[in-house]
Each structure stands twice: as C-alpha cells, then as structure tokens.
Amino acid sequence: MDFNQGLNFQNGYPARRRSLVDDARFETLVVKQTKQSVLDEARLRSNDSSVDPEIEIDETQKVIENNGENDAGLTEEEVVLSNAISEGPEAEKALQRAALILRLREGMNSLSRVLKSIEKYQGSVCHLETRPNQNDTSQLDALIKVEMTRVSLLQLIRSLRQSSSLEHVTLIGEDNISAKNPWFPRHASDLDNCNHLMTKYEPDLDMNHPGFADKEYRARRKEIAEIAFAYNYGDPIPFIDYTETENKTWGSVFNTVLELMPKHACAEYCRVFKLLQEEGIFTSNKIPQLEEMSNFLRRHTGFSLRPAAGLLTARDFLASLAFRIFQSTQYVRHKNTPYHTPEPDCIHELLGHMPLLADPSFAQFSQEIGLASLGASDSEIEKLSTVYWFTVEFGLCKESGVVKAYGAGLLSAYGELLHALSDKPELRPFEPAVTAVQPYQDQEYQPIYYVAESFDDMKDKFRRWVSAMSRPFEVRFNPHTGRVEVLDSVEKLESLVHQLNTEVLHLSNAINKMKMPSYQ
Numbered sequence: 001m002d003f004n005q006g007l008n009f010q011n012g013y014p015a016r017r018r019s020l021v022d023d024a025r026f027e028t029l030v031v032k033q034t035k036q037s038v039l040d041e042a043r044l045r046s047n048d049s050s051v052d053p054e055i056e057i058d059e060t061q062k063v064i065e066n067n068g069e070n071d072a073g074l075t076e077e078e079v080v081l082s083n084a085i086s087e088g089p090e091a092e093k094a095l096q097r098a099a100l101i102l103r104l105r106e107g108m109n110s111l112s113r114v115l116k117s118i119e120k121y122q123g124s125v126c127h128l129e130t131r132p133n134q135n136d137t138s139q140l141d142a143l144i145k146v147e148m149t150r151v152s153l154l155q156l157i158r159s160l161r162q163s164s165s166l167e168h169v170t171l172i173g174e175d176n177i178s179a180k181n182p183w184f185p186r187h188a189s190d191l192d193n194c195n196h197l198m199t200k201y202e203p204d205l206d207m208n209h210p211g212f213a214d215k216e217y218r219a220r221r222k223e224i225a226e227i228a229f230a231y232n233y234g235d236p237i238p239f240i241d242y243t244e245t246e247n248k249t250w251g252s253v254f255n256t257v258l259e260l261m262p263k264h265a266c267a268e269y270c271r272v273f274k275l276l277q278e279e280g281i282f283t284s285n286k287i288p289q290l291e292e293m294s295n296f297l298r299r300h301t302g303f304s305l306r307p308a309a310g311l312l313t314a315r316d317f318l319a320s321l322a323f324r325i326f327q328s329t330q331y332v333r334h335k336n337t338p339y340h341t342p343e344p345d346c347i348h349e350l351l352g353h354m355p356l357l358a359d360p361s362f363a364q365f366s367q368e369i370g371l372a373s374l375g376a377s378d379s380e381i382e383k384l385s386t387v388y389w390f391t392v393e394f395g396l397c398k399e400s401g402v403v404k405a406y407g408a409g410l411l412s413a414y415g416e417l418l419h420a421l422s423d424k425p426e427l428r429p430f431e432p433a434v435t436a437v438q439p440y441q442d443q444e445y446q447p448i449y450y451v452a453e454s455f456d457d458m459k460d461k462f463r464r465w466v467s468a469m470s471r472p473f474e475v476r477f478n479p480h481t482g483r484v485e486v487l488d489s490v491e492k493l494e495s496l497v498h499q500l501n502t503e504v505l506h507l508s509n510a511i512n513k514m515k516m517p518s519y520q
C-alpha cells in the first residue's frame with residue numbers, strides 16, 4: 001500500500017481515530033517503514049537462498065517487535081506534521097491549529113509551566129479545559145487548543161515530552177476532538193475518503209501470507225491494488241484481464257463450492273447462486289468482473305461495488321454498507337492456498353458475499369448495519385464488527401434442523417467450510433450481546449462458530465440488538481438524494497411522516513383494489 005494514497009487526513013479524522021478496533025490498530029508510518037525494510041531483508045534471504053525459513057522468521061519477528069517499541073512514542077499526527085514541515089520553508093512557517101491532551105502530574109502548577117512553554121514557542125492558546133484524571137484524581141488532564149507554526153509545534157511537543165511534570169502528551173488533529181459531532185460519510189461520494197487499510201495480512205508485510213516469498217504474486221497484487229487507490233466515486237470499475245493461473249484458482253474454488261453447496265449452504269445462497277449461473281456471471285472458467293457483478297446487484301437490490309485495495313478497517317467497511325455499497329477487493333488469492341487465505345480476495349467477495357447481497361431482505365439488513373455504524377463509538381464499532389464477523393462472515397444457521405453455512409468466509413473457503421461443519425469446532429447458539437464480545441482471529445480456521453435458529457432469526461436478533469445501541473442520534477438514508485440524514489429536527493421528521501403516509505395510502509389502495517370483485 002502506498003501510504004500517502006491510501007490515507008487521507010483531510011476527511012475529518014485521521015485513520016487511527018476510526019480504527020481502534022483491537023485488530024484494526026493502525027501502524028504509524030515509522031513502524032511501517034521499519035517493518036518494511038526488515039521484511040525486505042528477510043524476503044531477500046527466503047527468496048534467494050535455501051536457508052530454513054522458520055529460523056529467519058523468528059529472528060525477524062524479534063527485530064520488528066523491538067523497533068515497534070522504540071517508535072511507539074510518535075503518533076501518526078506527529079509523523080504527518082514532521083512530513084509536512086519537510087516540504088519546504090513555506091510549510092515550516094504555516095500556522096497550524098492543534099489540540100494537545102496532557103496529563104499533569106502536579107496539577108495547576110504544571111499547567112502554568114506548559115502555558116509558559118507555549119508562549120516561548122510563540123504559540124497562542126485558543127481553548128483550555130481541565131478535569132481530574134479519571135483513574136488518579138490527584139492528577140489533572142488538560143485539553144489545550146493552540147495555534148502556532150508547525151516547526152514550533154513540533155518543538156513544543158518535544159520539549160513537553162521531556163518535562164518531568166507531565167505524565168504524557170498527545171497531539172490530536174484540530175477537527176478531531178468533538179465526540180458529539182463525529183465525522184462520517186453523508187453521501188456515497190464521501191466513501192472516496194473511507195478506504196483505510198489494515199496492513200497486517202498483506203503479502204508484503206505478513207510472513208505467514210502464502211504470497212510472502214513470491215515476487216511475481218506481490219507485484220500482481222500491487223498492480224491490482226493501484227486500481228483501487230486511483231478509483232473515484234462514479235468511475236466504472238476497471239476491467240481486469242485475469243491470468244490463466246488466477247482463473248484456474250477461481251475455477252478450483254468455484255467447482256468445490258458448487259459441489260458442497262447443496263448439502264452445506266443455506267437456501268438463500270443457493271437461490272441466487274443459480275441465478276448467477278443462469279446469467280453467465282458465475283462460471284468455472286473465468287473470474288467475474290466486478291463491474292458486471294455490480295450491475296447484477298444493482299438490478300436485484302440496489303447494492304453496488306467499488307474496488308478496495310485490501311482489508312479495510314471495520315469502520316470504513318461498515319460505513320459503505322449504509323449506502324448499499326460493498327467495497328470489494330479485486331486481486332486473487334495465492335494459487336497454493338485455494339481452500340483458505342488470510343485476507344479477503346475477490347474470490348471471497350464474489351463467491352462468499354455476492355449471492356446474499358442480491359437477496360432483498362439480506363441487503364436491507366446489511367444496509368441497517370452500515371447505518372448503525374455511522375458515527376458510532378470505537379467500542380461500538382468493535383462490537384458491531386465482531387457480530388458481523390460471527391454472522392455475515394462466519395455464520396451458521398439451522399434449516400429444518402440441519403446446520404448450514406451462510407457466512408461468506410465459509411462459502412469462499414471450502415477448507416474452513418468443511419472444518420466448520422465437522423465435529424472439530426465448538427458450536428454455540430447465536431446471541432448478539434454475548435457474541436459481540438467473543439475474541440476472534442482471522443488468520444486460521446475459527447475454533448468457535450455461532451449457530452442461529454434460522455437465517456431469519458439471526459437477522460431479527462441482530463437487528464434488535466443493533467437498534468438498542470447507544471448512539472445519541474438516529475440516521476436515515478434518503479434514497480432520493482442518496483444522502484444520509486441525521487434525524488434531528490421536527491421539520492425533517494414531519495416531512496418523512498408525510499412521505500410514509502403517502503406510501504401507506506398507496507399500499508392500502510392496492511389491497512382494496514385486490515379485494516374488489518373485478519380483480520378476481
């Protein structure tokens with residue numbers, strides 16, 4: 001991933017703010033670069049010599065961990081700040097507004113020292129708040145908004161960090177402090193800013209990735225990711241001329257799923273799968289193009305696709321569902337592991353997710369999850385994505401007493417599908433509030449799956465649980481404008497009620513007409 005293209009800091013909050021889901025913790029640029037060079041070295045060795053790769057991996061891992069620790073003090077904002085400064089003398093002198101959060105050891109005494117430092121670096125204080133620290137009431141937390149040149153700001157932070165009267169200092173983006181008014185996409189075009197990636201399972205960075213030591217594979221993966229980085233809302237999704245190897249990988253997964261499906265997949269999945277075969281989109285000899293799949297979805301449920309460069313943060317991924325948009329990867333898993341891959345690829349998206357997204361009731365439900373995620377707190381996003389994980393990705397349900405799979409991660413990975421339905425894993429009844437706090441990993445087969453009484457029962461339970469979430473406002477997608485509206489005024493609600501009344505009138509007219517003798 002090219003960090004500059006993949007990240008956008010102008011969209012209201014930096015990536016780290018959106019990805020506090022445990023797994024989704026963003027690496028700082030510094031950590032990433034260090035990791036990259038260590039990994040490059042390791043790769044060189046494992047590519048070009050016959051040294052036992054096991055030993056290499058252990059050693060490299062140690063170096064990564066150490067480096068990670070050393071750089072832990074730099075936040076993403078500080079890295080961005082110092083990068084901005086290095087652009088030239090103009091940039092150095094540009095005034096920057098910023099918010100600092102400080103933990104003061106000696107209460108108000110420390111505060112006066114901090115204010116003096118700000119004065120010394122010719123900064124001005126625009127806002128100041130203090131409160132007792134929640135864990136240790138003898139200490140004080142302060143929020144200080146300042147305005148000063150970027151160079152001075154960086155110097156100030158460094159000097160504050162050295163001060164013994166401060167427990168710690170955090171710099172956060174100026175527009176990132178209001179929890180009451182969080183930024184979230186209001187229109188599908190805003191999703192151009194919602195494509196933050198989690199880099200942990202990229203073949204470039206993860207030594208366990210099946211493509212880690214395959215140069216050609218990594219180049220291809222990168223070439224396809226570039227398409228996603230360059231993509232903007234409204235563009236047609238570029239055609240990919242898949243290689244024979246890629247089509248063969250698809251074919252082997254496709255044929256195995258086709259074989260297992262009648263016995264193991266839920267009815268809704270099987271219904272749309274057949275439709276996709278009839279339309280010639282699902283065939284064993286070629287990977288469907290995202291554009292044709294997007295058009296198919298649009299006709300059935302109004303869902304559409306946009307290309308994604310890799311595994312997205314849960315917040316960004318869920319947000320797009322609010323607009324009935326699914327962010328889909330376009331590259332193909334490594335040929336050596338058709339039965340399972342640690343990161344989503346287009347086989348997972350196409351074979352796993354698409355059939356259910358073309359099902360009207362499931363599409364509606366997916367959009368509701370998306371809407372519930374907009375402006376949700378980090379801990380709510382974490383719960384939401386955990387439930388999503390154990391349902392949409394890895395869910396099992398009963399159908400006339402028989403356990404079937406509806407989770408996309410099972411229907412795109414026959415290795416895991418067979419594992420899930422064997423007697424190896426533990427099966428538990430699906431209960432959103434309990435499932436929401438179950439830890440999971442996505443590198444290997446799951447040890448635990450949740451089984452719903454039925455597919456519909458899962459949707460109902462999930463829906464009820466989602467609507468009880470604590471977000472202090474309600475949102476609605478307006479299909480006429482394609483915008484998400486916050487329902488916060490009597491006027492908006494009145495006009496909505498009017499609109500719904502008109503629809504109800506049409507529905508009751510239809511019922512009355514059907515009841516008339518002339519209709520029979």
Ligand SMILES: C[C@H](O)[C@H](O)[C@H]1CNc2nc(N)[nH]c(=O)c2N1
Nearest residue numbers: 308310311312314317344385388
């Ligand atoms: C919301 C939840 O975390 C879920 O597993 C998401 C995460 N990011 C993703 N990103 C991509 N590209 N494709 C996916 O299927 C997902 N799934």
Ligand SMILES: N[C@@H](Cc1ccc(O)cc1)C(=O)O
Nearest residue numbers: 340341342343344348412413
């Ligand atoms: N394991 C899935 C792909 C996948 C990986 C990670 C995820 O978060 C989701 C899906 C497969 O092999 O098809």
Ligand SMILES: [Fe+2]
Nearest residue numbers: 344393408409
């Ligand atoms: Fe998925």
